[in-house]
Amino acid sequence: MTKDRMTVMERVAGWVGGNLRRTGIAAAALVMGSSLAAAEELKPVTIVLPGSSAMAWYPMIVAQQQGFFAEEGLDVTIKSLDGSGAVLQAMAAGRAEFGAPGPGPVLNAVARGADVKFFYNLFSRGLFMLAGDRNDGITSAEGLRGKQIGVSTADGAEVSFARSALASVGVQPDEYKFVTIGQEGMAVTAFQRDTIHAFAASFTGIAVLKDRGVDVFDLTPEGLDLFGNGLAVRGDIYRDSPEMVAGFAKAVHKATLWGMKNPDGVLKDGETYNPQEVERAAYARALLETVNQQYMPIGSNKLGYLPASGWDAWHKSLLTTGELDAPIEDLSVVYTNEFVENLGDE
Numbered sequence: 001m002t003k004d005r006m007t008v009m010e011r012v013a014g015w016v017g018g019n020l021r022r023t024g025i026a027a028a029a030l031v032m033g034s035s036l037a038a039a040e041e042l043k044p045v046t047i048v049l050p051g052s053s054a055m056a057w058y059p060m061i062v063a064q065q066q067g068f069f070a071e072e073g074l075d076v077t078i079k080s081l082d083g084s085g086a087v088l089q090a091m092a093a094g095r096a097e098f099g100a101p102g103p104g105p106v107l108n109a110v111a112r113g114a115d116v117k118f119f120y121n122l123f124s125r126g127l128f129m130l131a132g133d134r135n136d137g138i139t140s141a142e143g144l145r146g147k148q149i150g151v152s153t154a155d156g157a158e159v160s161f162a163r164s165a166l167a168s169v170g171v172q173p174d175e176y177k178f179v180t181i182g183q184e185g186m187a188v189t190a191f192q193r194d195t196i197h198a199f200a201a202s203f204t205g206i207a208v209l210k211d212r213g214v215d216v217f218d219l220t221p222e223g224l225d226l227f228g229n230g231l232a233v234r235g236d237i238y239r240d241s242p243e244m245v246a247g248f249a250k251a252v253h254k255a256t257l258w259g260m261k262n263p264d265g266v267l268k269d270g271e272t273y274n275p276q277e278v279e280r281a282a283y284a285r286a287l288l289e290t291v292n293q294q295y296m297p298i299g300s301n302k303l304g305y306l307p308a309s310g311w312d313a314w315h316k317s318l319l320t321t322g323e324l325d326a327p328i329e330d331l332s333v334v335y336t337n338e339f340v341e342n343l344g345d346e
Contacts (some may be wrong), residue, residue, distance in 0.1 A: 042075035043244065047098035048090045050156065050229065052080040053204045054270030054277050055287040057100065059122070063255035065269040072247030078273065084229070085155030091116060097237050098248060102127070102157020102229045103314045104164070104323070110334050111324055115235030118335035120249050120304045125294045127228025128161040129206055132198045133191045134215040141169050141219045150181045150196035152205070157229060162200035164317035169221045173321055184208035202228075203290050211283065225313040228294065230306065238336075249339040253304055260292050304340040311335060 049057045060078055063069045069076045081087055084101035088109045091099045099116075101109075106118050130149075132138050138147070144166065151158050163173060181190050184205040190196040191214055198219055199209070209216050231252065233245050259266045266288055270278045278284045297303050311331050318324040328334065 044075045046077045046096040048079045048081050048087045048096040049100050050084045050087050054274035056204050058266045059252045059255040061273045063251040068251040068254050072251050083153030083156030104160025117238040118232045120231035121306045122230045123228025123294045127202050130165050130219045132217045132219045134217040141221050145175045147197040148177045148179045150199040154180045158200040163321040167321045188212045227310045253343050306335050
């Protein structure tokens with residue numbers, strides 16, 4: 001496993017390094033850009049995240065701490081909520097301009113009339129895993145028929161993911177039960193008491209389970225084309241202030257590339273958001289390596305690109321599981337790549 005990780009991380013470093021070398025950005029231009037932005041009044045905006053991990057959401061934290069948001073004229077406040085459902089509710093209520101929800105909850109919200117636009121892909125290789133405890137003796141997703149599956153929130157992206165994963169192997173929604181147990185630490189106790197036989201968790205949650213002694217077994221079926229959480233904006237902001245969305249995307253894009261090259265800098269910036277996570281340096285560094293693996297674009301896709309095939313897979317899966325009552329006729333209302341296409345490999 002260490003060899004595989006190093007192979008991926010070497011590829012990350014090579015990919016990022018090549019892109020940075022090709023741009024040849026002059027230091028003088030950066031200074032000039034920063035000076036111009038400083039002379040302008042910054043626009044206050046808020047982004048809500050579906051969790052409190054500094055490593056999982058480091059591009060926003062780095063963009064804030066390194067001044068990349070400020071260079072785009074934005075004064076960004078970062079807030080942590082509990083799950084994608086809470087993120088979308090905060091956006092709908094006008095408490096945040098931006099959020100980082102999962103694609104499943106976004107499709108559900110749009111189908112119910114929500115005015116939101118997904119515009120940047122963070123976790124291109126997925127965010128969640130259907131995790132079991134090896135000691136339970138369950139070795140596949142099919143073995144979860146008649147079992148209880150733990151989720152952190154009742155309306156989070158992990159619920160859509162778990163339903164989709166189980167449906168892909170023929171396990172129907174009436175053949176299992178979700179149990180909302182809260183944060184990952186509670187899942188440890190739930191496994192020990194046999195309250196749950198699997199946990200639909202993000203890779204940060206998996207790290208917590210492993211760290212606390214659960215012998216995690218990956219029950220996720222192969223072949224799922226389901227990417228993870230990304231950036232979304234309220235529809236009114238998208239229509240009325242596209243330059244704000246473009247600037248937000250540019251700052252996050254720059255912060256991601258910076259973070260891939262500067263893990264120590266990410267750890268330092270992460271202390272401002274979640275010092276408890278970062279104080280265990282070895283754990284935080286391993287988590288960051290996994291994050292960068294999941295952020296890496298697939299194939300020839302650009303960093304942040306939202307593949308139509310991934311949206312089709314999510315859409316089909318939600319229809320299959322009954323989460324969507326009727327198809328969304330035009331998925332282009334849900335997402336856009338226009339801001340990613342205008343980004344360079346800075």
